[in-house]
Amino acid sequence: MSTGFDPLAATCPAPLTEDERVLLGHGSGGRLMAELLADLTPRLGAPATEDAALVTTGAPEIVVSTDGFVVTPRFFPGGDIGSLAVHGTVNDLAMRGAVPVALTLAYIVEEGLPLEELRRVTASVAAAARACDVPVVTGDTKVVGRGAADGLYVTTTGVGVRLPGAHVSAAGGRPGDAVLLSGPIGLHGVTILSTREGLGFETGIASDSRPLHRLAAAMITAGSCGVHALRDPTRGGLSAALNELAAASGVGVELDEPAVPVPPEVAAACDLLGLDPLHVANEGCLVAFVDPARAGAVLSAMRARPEGAQATRIGTLVAGHPGRVIMRTLVGSTRVVDLLVGEQLPRIC
Amino acid sequence: MSTGFDPLAATCPAPLTEDERVLLGHGSGGRLMAELLADLTPRLGAPATEDAALVTTGAPEIVVSTDGFVVTPRFFPGGDIGSLAVHGTVNDLAMRGAVPVALTLAYIVEEGLPLEELRRVTASVAAAARACDVPVVTGDTKVVGRGAADGLYVTTTGVGVRLPGAHVSAAGGRPGDAVLLSGPIGLHGVTILSTREGLGFETGIASDSRPLHRLAAAMITAGSCGVHALRDPTRGGLSAALNELAAASGVGVELDEPAVPVPPEVAAACDLLGLDPLHVANEGCLVAFVDPARAGAVLSAMRARPEGAQATRIGTLVAGHPGRVIMRTLVGSTRVVDLLVGEQLPRIC
Numbered sequence: 204m205s206t207g208f209d210p211l212a213a214t215c216p217a218p219l220t221e222d223e224r225v226l227l228g229h230g231s232g233g234r235l236m237a238e239l240l241a242d243l244t245p246r247l248g249a250p251a252t253e254d255a256a257l258v259t260t261g262a263p264e265i266v267v268s269t270d271g272f273v274v275t276p277r278f279f280p281g282g283d284i285g286s287l288a289v290h291g292t293v294n295d296l297a298m299r300g301a302v303p304v305a306l307t308l309a310y311i312v313e314e315g316l317p318l319e320e321l322r323r324v325t326a327s328v329a330a331a332a333r334a335c336d337v338p339v340v341t342g343d344t345k346v347v348g349r350g351a352a353d354g355l356y357v358t359t360t361g362v363g364v365r366l367p368g369a370h371v372s373a374a375g376g377r378p379g380d381a382v383l384l385s386g387p388i389g390l391h392g393v394t395i396l397s398t399r400e401g402l403g404f405e406t407g408i409a410s411d412s413r414p415l416h417r418l419a420a421a422m423i424t425a426g427s428c429g430v431h432a433l434r435d436p437t438r439g440g441l442s443a444a445l446n447e448l449a450a451a452s453g454v455g456v457e458l459d460e461p462a463v464p465v466p467p468e469v470a471a472a473c474d475l476l477g478l479d480p481l482h483v484a485n486e487g488c489l490v491a492f493v494d495p496a497r498a499g500a501v502l503s504a505m506r507a508r509p510e511g512a513q514a515t516r517i518g519t520l521v522a523g524h525p526g527r528v529i530m531r532t533l534v535g536s537t538r539v540v541d542l543l544v545g546e547q548l549p550r551i552c
Numbered sequence: 553m554s555t556g557f558d559p560l561a562a563t564c565p566a567p568l569t570e571d572e573r574v575l576l577g578h579g580s581g582g583r584l585m586a587e588l589l590a591d592l593t594p595r596l597g598a599p600a601t602e603d604a605a606l607v608t609t610g611a612p613e614i615v616v617s618t619d620g621f622v623v624t625p626r627f628f629p630g631g632d633i634g635s636l637a638v639h640g641t642v643n644d645l646a647m648r649g650a651v652p653v654a655l656t657l658a659y660i661v662e663e664g665l666p667l668e669e670l671r672r673v674t675a676s677v678a679a680a681a682r683a684c685d686v687p688v689v690t691g692d693t694k695v696v697g698r699g700a701a702d703g704l705y706v707t708t709t710g711v712g713v714r715l716p717g718a719h720v721s722a723a724g725g726r727p728g729d730a731v732l733l734s735g736p737i738g739l740h741g742v743t744i745l746s747t748r749e750g751l752g753f754e755t756g757i758a759s760d761s762r763p764l765h766r767l768a769a770a771m772i773t774a775g776s777c778g779v780h781a782l783r784d785p786t787r788g789g790l791s792a793a794l795n796e797l798a799a800a801s802g803v804g805v806e807l808d809e810p811a812v813p814v815p816p817e818v819a820a821a822c823d824l825l826g827l828d829p830l831h832v833a834n835e836g837c838l839v840a841f842v843d844p845a846r847a848g849a850v851l852s853a854m855r856a857r858p859e860g861a862q863a864t865r866i867g868t869l870v871a872g873h874p875g876r877v878i879m880r881t882l883v884g885s886t887r888v889v890d891l892l893v894g895e896q897l898p899r900i901c
Contacts, residue, residue: 223666223667224663224664224665224666224667225661225662225663225664225665225666225667225670225695226663226695227663227695227697228695229661229693229695230661230693230694230695230696236693239667239693240693242667242671243670243671243674243693244691246671246674246675246678247657247674247677247678247681247688247691254690255690256654256656256689256690257689258653258654258689258711265614265654265711267654267656267689267690267709267711268656268690269656269657269658269690269691269692269707269709270658270692271658271659271660271692271693271694271707272694273660273694273696273700304607305605305607305614305616307605307616307617307618307709308596308618309618309619309620309707309709310620311620311622311660311705311707312574312578312579313574314573314574314575314576315573315574316573316574317572317573317574318572318573318574318588318591321574321592322591322592322595325592325595325596326595328596329595329596332596339596340605340606340607340616341603341604341605341616341617341618342593342596342618343618343619343620343707344578344579344585344588344589344592344620345579345620345621345622345705345899345901346574346575346576346577346578346579346898347579347622347702347705347898347899348576348898348899350699351622351701351702352700352701352702352705353696353699353700353701356660356694356696356701356705358618358620358658358660358692358707360616360618360656360658360709362607362614362616362711549695549696549697550694550696550697
């Protein structure tokens, strides 16, 4: 999630006071983060509803997105900070219907980092970028003293060109739209947490980190103007992504709990750790609001690609309770799926 | 300076060994940094001669640049980390003959930073961007635990559109070109160092941090194809900028020492601290290689703008000693102006 999005602007968060300090929870993708962004983004005069911005330079339409990566550990099952940075940025572009055309790479390095590690990350950035068919065109390296960073931070920025016919936006959802999810949730967050804390869950699972631009393009081709909104549920998980889109679109979301794919290993880890899988970060799936008349065609197109092989419909948009996400549980009751207040899993991406 | 540039690729630096670690000097803009970049950039397959990259998306030509800012202190006479980030990125675009059309902003924040400070920096980013006529279109905020960063790091990326008729490139210099400098050198570096260490020099001076895109545009309008190369001498100072351009252009540079404008406060501070003003960072001046037939017109255009009021000719390009910068001193002798090996002033930008 980027500072671009401010789900609480409409609901008037309590103003942050003068003497408050930044908390880990301010980086969570949850309610504290939303409050921080509601405080900061008006100072920039920036539109605050997307992770990637459209830049008007004439045709073609240019889309830009930026993301910092501070994940710890830097190497984990399924990826590393380098591949994660490339995928995260490519995916933010893809969620605006854009094909990536260039990436930039900025390192902040702590003095004393083994050069071999910097080489490994750089090789991983290069390999991931090649696999996405996007060049790394420029970069920057800053070195800070020991103790002034934790090894390595990576900031990537992507420049993309919008696909003709792509009209996706966070505000695009309409009542009646199908809510589609491209694959199982919770894998990235549980993998990072387990690897970092030595919990052992990571032996059975790996991060889902991967690029989604080809999947998004296939969906837009199959669904045309019927693909109304796309979002990759990263920090804050599926819950944050759906709450953000619901708020921006002014619609309610009704989820069908049994339809939400949670891998058994993720469910087991979340049970043990007291986490809600809906709040756990993902780096390789997307959620979409799609016109019901095109939902079948879009779902077929998703399933035809490896990264969408397990795509499924998880719910429907409704006119009632705009901005709220409601889950119909297995036993037929309903519950509100809300943003977390603070930090569940710091430094997950 | 960004990782885009690798002045030593042609001169075969000693390969870095397996067990080496990143040193502060690897971020210096000097020879150690050049060696690190020579090691890393081939892994990215990135062209390695500019701070900003041209992206081919059709017309108009898009230019992209990224830079991380880790300056300490974050607030200093003449600016702060926010305005510095905006100016630095706008200037990297300007050095490719591009007008900025969009900025992105990524924060890495240490837990515990006073929110008021984050607000001040954000307001400063916004004010600097407005003054440059460029919007901040998207951003990202990551929070890391106490001790995992030093307060706040800022990474900005700029997207620009190249001016019609701009043919500037690092490799554009030709023997006979005039070497023009837009203003006095050393102000930024001495201000930061003096403020950080409490040396007291900063009472008389301030950082020269400011945008140079309007100056660059005026030069290109006045000089047309005669403006061959532009560079802002940031990390590593005028020495690094000239060495980089000389290497990329395959020409020698002859500087005239009395013509290089060093403010008395900078000279005094450098004398006392054992620094060479040619190695001290700047954030508000540029150096240009210009066709001698257009140099007069370009110099007039520079002097007509406040940021170029003190523009002057400091030397000439020669066919001899390609890649080397030679200074004719006051007493008529010559000396080689080389890259520093390691770190002179860490965290200067």
